[in-house]
Amino acid sequence: MAAGATDEQARNAIVEAADELFYTRGVNSVGMDAVRERAGFPLKRIYKLFPSKEDLVIAVLDRRSRLWDDGITRAAEASGDPVERLLAVFDFLADWFREDDFRGCAFINAYGELGSGSTRVAMAVREQKASFQRYVADLVGRIGGSPGLAAQLVLLAEGAQTTAAISGSPEAAGVARAAATTLIEADTGAPCVAA
Amino acid sequence: MAAGATDEQARNAIVEAADELFYTRGVNSVGMDAVRERAGFPLKRIYKLFPSKEDLVIAVLDRRSRLWDDGITRAAEASGDPVERLLAVFDFLADWFREDDFRGCAFINAYGELGSGSTRVAMAVREQKASFQRYVADLVGRIGGSPGLAAQLVLLAEGAQTTAAISGSPEAAGVARAAATTLIEADTGAPCVAA
DNA sequence: TTGCCATGAGAACGTTCGTTCTCTACTATA
DNA sequence: TATAGTAGAGAACGAACGTTCTCATGGCAA
16 A cells, blocks of 8 residues: 555545544544554655655544535435435434444534644644534524424434533434424424324 | 641642633643642642542532532522522523633543543543533423423533633523523423513 | 651653654665 | 665654652651
8 A cells, every 4th residue: 555656545545544543532642653653654754745744644634524524415315305414414313323432522622622732633623623513503494393303303413422422322313303393393393204 | 828728728728729620721731839839838738638640630520519509599599489580590601601711621620631541530421411411400300391391401501601711792691591491482382471 | 855656749750642854765766 | 787765664852641650848756
């Protein structure tokens, strides 16, 4: 993998390796040497592509952002019904929570660990959360819901992530989905499709 | 403060100093020397009372747990109406979010940063969250709500904490309270008292 | 007073970290 | 073939960490 790899290949491999390590053990607990070992590229190459550890963290968060957007978009596209598309967010969470290495929202974790010391990390996390809020607000708008409903659904999704992480159980996704159904019905006045 | 203080006084001062530092900058970013400087006790004294940094972190979390329980109980006692007592959780959050140094839930932050490397920290965080769930479930039981409602309200509270921390705005508390009102009405069938 | 244990202030230890440097090997152009 | 530039492997650096040790000071029992 290491020898003869293009810069783009090396970039991807390094970011993916760092992501796995950072997400599993926390950023501060992972040395650059561990990243080097897992990625299979020498430190020199890593530092040429990412001048500092902070740059690598930002790249990891950017990758997570894209994966999140892709995953949630794909889950939404599975259904044609607008309300189901909105609720698909919680089905996506349910699948995620069941993964063996699920350890909560990487952005929330990064913010708690590094947000106070790194403006760039704080901004990246804020932007990801704002992007998710815009996504939900858009879906809510399509079903004629109020802006307040979108904010409420976002809280449920965020709470489900931390609760699932700490409790170690995926059931928070179902709880959030049920609450979302109630809130949507109350806001739009129309009963949701029977599951 | 340092000279001639009893062990209990020293304990409290050290835990309080560590709490402020850990909460503001993250645990790993704060050296024991910073705790010593802020608390005003020599390292020797600190290490006699807390044999390791992990012990100090646990003590900080225990203190936070007590403060949380006290604060939320006091907020609930301000009203006699059972539903208002339940909603008081979100008023308590609103006050907290408006504090200058609010930086999210210390337990969630600690779990993200240390949970994977310290079983004791992970257990302390889990216990605090379980305790909060029992508290909410108890209040929900008093108004004749279903157990599922309690779980839903907890998600709102958790989501509000992370959202308020990351967005830097306290408005998540109001959003969560509004959602909670809707969920309570839907679950119990009785309209909440007009605010 | 004399000896003794606890205390305070801070130096010191060993480790780990992020980052840089050294040295060898190779590839590619003339 | 000769040579310049780059890549790889890993040592090395300075700083910071958690933790322990040194040593001077001071109260207290005999």
